[in-house]
Amino acid sequence: MSLAAPVQDPDAPRFRVRPPANWINDPNGPFRWRGRYHLFYQHNPDAPVHANVHWGHVSSPDLVHWEHHPIVLTPTPGGPDEAGCWSGCVVDDDGVPTAVYTGVDRHHTGLGSICLARATDPGLIGWQPLPTPVVSGPPAGLDVTMFRDPFVFRHAGRRWALVGAAHADGTPSVLLYDCQDLTDWRFTGVLVNGDDPVAADAFGDKAVGWECPQLCVTPGGEWMLVVSLWDGDPCSTGYLTGRLVSVDDDGLTFEARVGGRLDHGRDFYAPALLQEADRTLMWGWSWEARDPRPAGWAGVLTAPRVVDVRPDGTLRVVPAPELELLRAAEPFVTAPGRTRLPEAYDLLVTAAHGLTTVSVSGERLTIGLDPDGRTATVRYEDSDPVVVPLPHGEEPTVRVLVDGSLYEVFVGDRATVTQRVYRRPGDVPDLIVTGDGALVTGWELVPPTRG
Numbered sequence: 437m438s439l440a441a442p443v444q445d446p447d448a449p450r451f452r453v454r455p456p457a458n459w460i461n462d463p464n465g466p467f468r469w470r471g472r473y474h475l476f477y478q479h480n481p482d483a484p485v486h487a488n489v490h491w492g493h494v495s496s497p498d499l500v501h502w503e504h505h506p507i508v509l510t511p512t513p514g515g516p517d518e519a520g521c522w523s524g525c526v527v528d529d530d531g532v533p534t535a536v537y538t539g540v541d542r543h544h545t546g547l548g549s550i551c552l553a554r555a556t557d558p559g560l561i562g563w564q565p566l567p568t569p570v571v572s573g574p575p576a577g578l579d580v581t582m583f584r585d586p587f588v589f590r591h592a593g594r595r596w597a598l599v600g601a602a603h604a605d606g607t608p609s610v611l612l613y614d615c616q617d618l619t620d621w622r623f624t625g626v627l628v629n630g631d632d633p634v635a636a637d638a639f640g641d642k643a644v645g646w647e648c649p650q651l652c653v654t655p656g657g658e659w660m661l662v663v664s665l666w667d668g669d670p671c672s673t674g675y676l677t678g679r680l681v682s683v684d685d686d687g688l689t690f691e692a693r694v695g696g697r698l699d700h701g702r703d704f705y706a707p708a709l710l711q712e713a714d715r716t717l718m719w720g721w722s723w724e725a726r727d728p729r730p731a732g733w734a735g736v737l738t739a740p741r742v743v744d745v746r747p748d749g750t751l752r753v754v755p756a757p758e759l760e761l762l763r764a765a766e767p768f769v770t771a772p773g774r775t776r777l778p779e780a781y782d783l784l785v786t787a788a789h790g791l792t793t794v795s796v797s798g799e800r801l802t803i804g805l806d807p808d809g810r811t812a813t814v815r816y817e818d819s820d821p822v823v824v825p826l827p828h829g830e831e832p833t834v835r836v837l838v839d840g841s842l843y844e845v846f847v848g849d850r851a852t853v854t855q856r857v858y859r860r861p862g863d864v865p866d867l868i869v870t871g872d873g874a875l876v877t878g879w880e881l882v883p884p885t886r887g
Contacts, residue, residue, distance in 0.1 A: 445731055446779055447841035447858050451762055451881050453477070453502055453719070453737040455492055459484050459728075460735040462648065463719040464491060465526030466710035467560075469533055472497055473710075474560055475719065476535070477737060478523065481507060484734035489520035491535070493560070499717075499740050499758040500884045508563045509535060509553055516551055516569045519544045523585040523648055523706065524551075529618050533560055536597070536618070538584040539569060547573050548584040550599070552618065571599075571613070575623040579604040580611075582645040582666070588615060589651050591680055591688065598627060602645030602666070607631060610649045610663065612688055624687035628661070628676070638695025639674045642667050650709040652716045658745040660716075661690055662698060662707055670705045673698040673720070677749045694749030700814070700822040701845075701854035704738065717756060718743050722842055725856040736842055738854060752849045755837060763879035772869040772876055780881035783836040783867070785874060792871030794834065798863030801843060801855065805832035807873070812847045816855050824851040839881065 454460050459480035467474045472495045479492035491509035496502045509521040517539030524537030533555040538548035549569035556562040574580035582602035589596055597613040609629035614622045630636060630643065643665035650662040661676045676692040683689050698707065699720065707720040720738045728734030740756040763782055769775040777796065785794050787805035794803040804813040812832050815821040824847045826832055837844040845853040859865075869876050 445733075445840075447731070448733060449736045449839040449842045450780055451500075451839050452739060452842060453494055454733070454735060455479055455481070456504070457484070457733050458482060459486060459733075460492065460737070461486060461489075461721050461723070462523045462706035463708040463721060463737050464523055464537070465535060466708050466717065466719060467526040467533065468710065468712065469528075469560060470558060473499060474526070475502075475737070476508065476526065477721075478521075479507065484728040484732055489522055491521050491537070495560070498761065499756055500761045505559075505561055508560070509537065509565070512565060515539070515565070515567070516541050516549050516572075517565070518542045521551075522548060525587050525708075527588045527618070529554075534618060535563065536586045536588055538586065546582055547580070549573055550586050550597075550621065566619075570615075570619055571621050574599075574601065575611070578611075582647075583611075585648045587648075587650050588618075591653075592682070596688065597621065598649040598651060600645065600647045600649050600663070603629075606641075606644045608643050608646040608663075608666070610646055610661070610690075614687075625683065625689070627688060628690040628692065632676075632690075632692055634678075634692035634695045635674075635676060638676065638697075639665055642671060644668065648706045648708070650707065652709050652711040652743075654716070654745045655714065656745070656747075658749070659690070660743065660745055660751070661692075662709065662718075664706050670723075673705060673707060675751055677745050677751070696750065698751070699852045699854050701852070702816070702819070703856045704852075704854035709743070716743050717741070718753075720854065722854055722856060726858055736839075738842070738844055739837055739839075741852070750850075753846065753852050754849045755835065755844075755846060759837070761884045762881045764882045767877050767879050769867060769876055769878040772871060772874045775867045775878070777838075777865045777867050777878075778880040779865075780839045781836075781878055782881060783838070783876075783878040784833070785836075785869060785876050786831055786833045787871060787873055788831060788875060789873035790871055792832075792869065792874040794836070795866075795868040796836065796838070797843070797857045797865065798860070799868065800863070801845075801857055803834050803836070803845065805834060805871070805874075807832055812851075814845050814847065814853045816853075816857070822851065822853050824848075826850070 522538035
């Protein structure tokens with residue numbers, strides 16, 4: 437089934453990953469296998485509410501032609517995942533694709549277990565869960581109050597795993613396990629926690645738990661840790677860059693150099709990373725900012741983004757180049773002024789000189805580009821503006837990806853703002869660009885043709 441199938445609801449994204457109906461939240465286990473991208477996600481197949489969590493599945497040869505597949509993980513009555521198959525990752529375990537995920541049983545008290553499921557066919561359609569968890573709960577003696585979201589990675593010839601945690605004293609952390617044998621895990625310590633001065637400065641003290649930890653290494657050798665900040669509810673996302681340091685040949689610790697917000701919008705959470713040989717891809721979950729039940733669907737995954745680390749430790753984030761395959765052959769706008777907008781588009785605006793303003797969605801979302809002041813400002817209605825400082829000599833550029841109600845704003849490669857914007861009666865779907873120094877090009881998104 438094509439993700440670009442016609443829909444009646446103009447707020448429903450057509451080109452991003454989401455199930456045909458009902459609930460989606462965290463992206464899980466992005467995985468490259470035999471020439472295809474496989475992407476899994478938390479999914480309630482019965483209603484647009486956050487309950488009854490399974491794993492949904494889509495795949496693509498090129499990040500734009502996505503196909504739906506049957507559900508791969510279903511809660512097992514009486515099993516360790518009876519109350520839900522929650523977030524995790526997928527790894528190649530000696531040639532066998534293996535899901536490593538959070539199981540929650542019927543006695544759920546906020547603490548998950550770490551479960552495995554093995555793929556049973558080359559297309560990753562069939563999966564067989566192992567009957568018992570590989571980790572039944574958090575390590576003794578740490579007073580852990582949240583334990584979930586395993587992520588497996590390799591470092592120095594060994595396989596390790598992260599688990600997101602919260603502690604009774606209100607400190608968030610990332611726990612570290614040695615899992616060279618994927619069926620035999622050994623706790624080695626805390627990789628990093630909220631007392632780290634770089635993390636404390638970047639994230640503040642609002643979060644009491646760090647969910648969905650993800651880790652990758654850049655071609656230049658810098659490590660990037662991504663966490664989702666939980667204060668009793670999802671609140672925001674953050675990153676730390678730095679290095680992994682061996683501890684007594686028996687564990688690792690993360691020495692953070694720089695930290696910051698991963699996305700500055702209201703509607704972005706639980707990102708998942710896929711490290712390839714020459715780049716790292718990232719998807720996030722964008723939740724609904726309205727009651728989803730009347731529409732019959734809830735949630736969408738963002739467009740894939742390429743993330744990297746600059747020499748100063750800050751992040752570089754851009755849309756995956758494959759997304760240009762969705763552009764119509766000819767642009768619908770090539771100059772400043774007022775233009776009627778399609779329901780899905782890819783817009784690029786550069787301010788060569790002078791102040792440029794960009795307004796979309798009935799002027800509810802406004803972007804200001806100021807080369808002289810070296811800032812870009814993104815403002816949604818009456819919310820606090822996001823102000824992005826820009827370096828000397830860099831022309832301010834903004835790229836806006838819109839698919840139904842999903843708005844993804846990329847300020848150059850320096851900041852992203854993900855926002856849900858729903859149509860209201862009286863909204864005029866016009867693009868308004870002012871500024872004598874503005875260069876504007878916009879393409880409608882169309883279903884990609886197969887090569």
